[in-house]
Amino acid sequence: MTAKAPGKWLITLSVMLPTMIEVLDTSVANVALEHIQGSLSAGQDEVTWVLTSYLVANAVVIPMSGWLSRMMGRKRYLVASVALFTLSSLLCGAATNLMQIILFRVMQGIGGGGLQPVSQAILLETFPAKQRGMAMAIFGLGVVMGPIFGPLVGGWITDTWSWRWIFYINLPFGILAFYMCSAFVQDPPYLKRAKKGEEVDVLGLALLSVGIGCLQIVLDRGQQDDWFASTNITVMSIIAVSALSFLVWWELRHKNPVLDLRIFKSGSFSIGCVVMFLGFFAFFGSIVLLPMFLQGLMGYTALLAGLVLGPSGAVVFIFMPIAGKLTERIDARWILSFGLLLCSYSLYLMAGFNLNIDFFSAALPRAIQGAAMPFFFVALSYLTFAYVKNNQMNNASALYNLLRNLGGSFGTAFVTTLLARRAQYHQNILTEHMTPLNPIYQLRLSEIQQALTAKLGPLSDHLEEARAFLYQELMKEANALAFNDAFYIQCLIFLCLVGGVWFMKKPPIKVDEE
Known part of the structure; x- marks a missing residue:
């Protein structure tokens, strides 16, 4: 199905509007947890279910979206998902206790889970085969920029108004998306609905x-x-x-499976899914680590950390359409390899961070990563779906988005665990040198004692205070080294993926459509 230019862009706007607000909602509540906890009188461990409940419901529905589209009709399923997401956003904002908001977040996750894969499938079918790179550039704006801007938007809304408005803000966009999807999105003739009486x-x-x-x-x-x-x-x-x-x-x-796994017989699709999983594994890991490094070790405020992260969003916005147009002129495998190498280089720079870096040194690698992600995401999506026929698009998109989301979840879990383990390792190594037999340690201890004596007076030798200060510095250094290790491993992941790219088929000039 190839729509005429006006219809093509109206359909694009119709499906991208709900997708962008859904992607934002995966991370927008993170920064508001303390406010929600205080407002609803919840424990610290309990309130994290506000995030977990949404992620679980979202993850369950994503792989079902292709099957649900076939059972209900894709347009009907899309409109119902937008309606449920919008209604549950209203209910989340109005929740008066923890159980209510967890229940409504589950509803929100169910409504939002199908929006990403269905939107991607619609875009891939709406644009001609030659322009699918541009379609993925548009889709990528929502998928890649959501995790970047989510915490910033959530923090600003929470500080300016209240945590309830991070949910209420979805209402006007949800209502507009409901109207546009109802008016402009249609089911294509080749999309087969489930037959009456078909075994579920x-x-x-x-x-x-x-x-x-x-x-x-x-x-x-x-x-x-x-x-x-x-x-x-x-x-x-x-x-x-x-x-x-x-x-x-x-x-x-x-x-009649819920997930048609036979599509993995396609080599390019299978390799593309693996590259996407591992790529978002490393990408999400760095998104989690960099703010932790800046605020936890460097002492940056939330605003200053946001200024380091924010420009990368603008860079993504600039390069995404460029990457889309390049897929029409250059073998997308070269574009993807360039994106992976640039991602690897940005993480290599982050692996060299120390506790004395300036603002520019912190912001530059993030900006480079922002420039790299469009080439990675657009080219990979273009290559992965190049040989997928239109009547298989819903199922393929569901599996692809499932693995992308799981890659982010695995990556986040991996880096937080690695950080704790490596910090402990470096702490043990550094502590071995804090002995009276180490002249450098003794010299530094003496310098700190003299400084404390000059400031606080000679009534005490301040030995214990000096040792405590040095131990705090050691802990910071151990944590900084752990961050270096985590960034370096992510750098290697992107570097290793370059070789896998060339096992994918060269994208065809024309894709057969059914």
């Missing part, structure tokens, strides 16, 4: 819900609960692995 894959639905739901909880709460030292995490991990393993076996044998 009930077991597949159950396995998918349980497996993905448990997996997302494990990833979101694993580090907080000390991973497999927690009985709950261990049990949920076993359930997730068992359910998902059985799901693969079951879906490959079912006539």
Whole structure:
């Protein structure tokens, strides 16, 4: 289906509007947790379920979106999702206790889960094969910029008005999206609706819900609960692995599966999904780490940290359409390789951070990463879907977006765990040198004692205060080295992915459409 120019852009705006607000909502509530906790009189551990409940519901629905589109009709499912997302946003803002907001966040996650894959499928079908790179550039603006701007928007709204407005702000956009999707989006003739009386894959639905739901909880709460030292995490991990393993076996044998895994027979699609998973694994890890480094170790305020992160959003906005146009003229594998190398270089610079870096040194690698992500995301999406036929697009998009989201979740869990483990390792190494036998340590200790004596007076030798100060400095240095390790591993991941790109098929000049 190729729409005429006016219709093409109206459809694009119709599907991207709800997608952008849904992506923002995956991270916008993070900075408002303390305000929600105080307002609803919730415990610190309890209030994190405001985030977890949304992520779990979202993760469960994403892979089902292709099947739900076939059962309900894609337009009907899209409009229903927008309506549910908008209504639940209103209810989240009006919640009066913790249980209510968790319930409404589950509803919001269910409504929002299908928006990304369905929007991507519609865009890929709406644009001609030659312009699919531009379609993915438009889609990428929402997907890549959401995690960047979500915390900034959430913090500004919370400080300016209240935490309830991070949900209320969705209402005008949701209503407009509901009207536009109803008016401009149509189901294509080749999209086959489920036949009346067709067998529903009930077991597949159950396995998918349980497996993905448990997996997302494990990833979101694993580090907080000390991973497999927690009985709950261990049990949920076993359930997730068992359910998902059985799901693969079951879906490959079912006539009308919830997830049609046979599409992984396509080599380019399979490689593209792996690259996307690992790419977002490393990308989300750096998004989590950089603010922690700046605010936790460098002492940056939230505003100053935002100024370091913010310009990358503008860079993404500039380069996304450029990357889209380049796919029409250059083999997308070269564009993707360039994006991966640039991502790797940005993380290499971050791996060289120390506790004395200036503002420019902190902002430059983030800006380079902002320039790299459009070439990575647009070219990879273009290559991955190059040989996917239109009647398979819903299912392919659901799987692709599932692996992208899981990559981000795995990446976040990995770097937070790695950071804690490596900080402990470096602390142990550095502590070995804090002995009276080390002349450098003794010299530094003496200098601090003299400085404290000059400031506080000679009534005490201030030895204990000097040792405490040095230990605090050691802890900061150990944590800084742990951040370096985490950034370096992410750098290597992007570098290794370059080789996999060239196992993907060269994109065709024309894609067969059905």
